Amino acid sequence: MDPSKGGPAYSVRESSSILAARGHDVTVLTLDDAAHPPIDPRSLNFLYIPIGKGIGGFSFNIKYFFWLVSNRSRFDLTIIHGIWQWPSLAYRLARKSADKFIVMPHGSLDVWDRDVKKAKFIAKKLYWRFVELPLYRTAQNAFFTAEDELIAAQSQFTFSGVSGRVVPYGAVSVGAPRKNILLSDRYTFGYMGRIHEKKGIELLLDVFAKVVNEFPEARLRIAGTGAKDYVDFLKNKCQILNISKKVEWLGNVHGVTKHHMLTSIGLFVLPSFQENFGLAVAESLSVGTPVLLSEHVNVHKRVSAYSAGIVSGRTFDEFYAAMHCWITNPDLYQEFRDNSVKCFDNTMSLHKHVDCIEGVL
Known part of the structure; x- marks a missing residue:
């Protein structure tokens, strides 16, 4: 419990x-x-x-x-x-x-x-x-x-x-759905969940570093906890990639703080090696925040069926292309927002x- x-x-x-x-x-x-x-x-x-x-x-x-x-x-x-x-x-x-x-x-x-x-x-x-x-x-x-x-x-x-x-x-649902996704939100990505090697956070940081090189406004918010040695390893990786000032580590979030975190990002990102369901995926969709998932997250077919986000392979190039697509296609935002809530209500x-x-x- x-x-x-x-x-x-x-x-x-x-x-x-x-x-x-x-x-x-x-x-x-x-x-x-x-x-x-x-x-x-x-x-x-x-x-x-x-x-x-x-x-x-x-x-x-x-x-x-x-x-x-x-x-x-x-x-x-x-x-x-x-x-x-x-x-x-x-x-x-x-x-x-x-x-x-x-x-x-x-x-x-x-x-x-x-x-x-x-x-x-x-x-x-x-x-x-x-x-x-x-x-x-x-x-x-x-x-x-x-x-x-x-x-x-x-x-x-x-x-x-x-x-x-x-x-x-x-x-x-963790709270009321957001009314819209602002253009400024397109540069803010988020991850919420257990900090574990299975989750693909190392790939996320590598890809995000390239995104920052092209779009200096980009930000990444990471919520969750994990083994101290692994969290320290990831933070050191941020320093090596020169993105420490662009990555915010929030720890565990609950209640109002969780709702604010999920509605303050443009895209929730989960590049897992394997994910049985993805609780945070459902919570993100419930507030109208679309998701970017690896094809190893088991709910990716539901997300694709509802056009509630983007599904990608787990290679560096594939995941970078997906994040780049999100930033450069603002016409997707409102459609994805509306579809996210429908996807949650009907399937999650x-x-x-x-x-x-x-x-x-």
């Missing part, structure tokens, strides 16, 4: 809130720190149980298992979020055959770095075959957030007997995701 953990934590928190508002009794069991939970349970409209952190990378916590054994029968439906760690195995060990449940891997079956970390990928294939696959085969549904995510999972792991289903997924609203959960009950 920790807001700093990105999209899956956000999805659980917001979808649970929507379900509770619709009259369902919702309980969220997590491995969050029991003594210092990241969210005040009193601020929520559902029951939030931070049972305590697990041990090691696998997050083993025997209290989590015993809570499931004692309480699982109280629920009409259980949703298992995530994979590769103790919670999904604990549920498999605790459940009875009559229990109704959904599994949702949140992109973790699309292993983007498998060619680099081959031994880890082989270990995941073995763990999937003997631990996760039996759970997935007995689930009512395995929810995937985009067709590309499901295809990637099926291409990398054995999927016979799994009832995989693509469901709407998204966000709640979290309320439609909750409809699918209710459909399994």
Whole structure:
């Protein structure tokens, strides 16, 4: 439930809130720190149980298992979020055959770095075959957030007997849509999300440096946090590229600050190596700010279908051409703004995701 953990934590928190508002009794069991939970349970409209952190990378916590054994029968439906760690195995060990449940891997079956970390990928294939696959085969549904995510999972792991289903997924709007995109906004680009090598920020900085050489007015705003060593590496890269004064590091943004950040940029940019959904993409579109995505962001087909932004390959030349196209084609701005809101409302609203959960009950 920790807001700093990105999209899956956000999805659980917001979808649970929507379900509770619709009259369902919702309980969220997590491995969050029991003594210092990241969210005040009193601020929520559902029951939030931070049972305590697990041990090691696998997050083993025997209290989590015993809570499931004692309480699982109280629920009409259980949703298992995530994979590769103790919670999904604990549920498999605790459940009875009559229990109704959904599994949702949140992109973790699309292993983007498998060619680099081959031994880890082989270990995941073995763990999937003997631990996760039996759970997935007995689930009512395995929810995937985009067709590309499901295809990637099926291409990398054995999927016979799994009832995989693509469901709407998204966000709640972060505020009122902007009325227009000013001509001056075309020079301001933004990124919001986890600061991680997977996100392609190094490519973004390289391309942005060339954009600055041609358009000195250009600015880049980066919101989010990550490992200190990697953030320091990126900031040092900015110095080497001589763009430090053009790049603003905002840290985590929330509420009004997030809305202001997204409506003060002309184009949201996400050049990820792999992105299961892209929560920040949905939030950007919700306020009428178009997006520039790599073709490895799984919602890129929705963005293209609605003409709500630009989809690019991940080479330097392709991404530079896309950013250059944005700056030099102001006639796109209002069309993209209007289409961004339509794209969000029709394909990325979290309320439609909750409809699918209710459909399994």
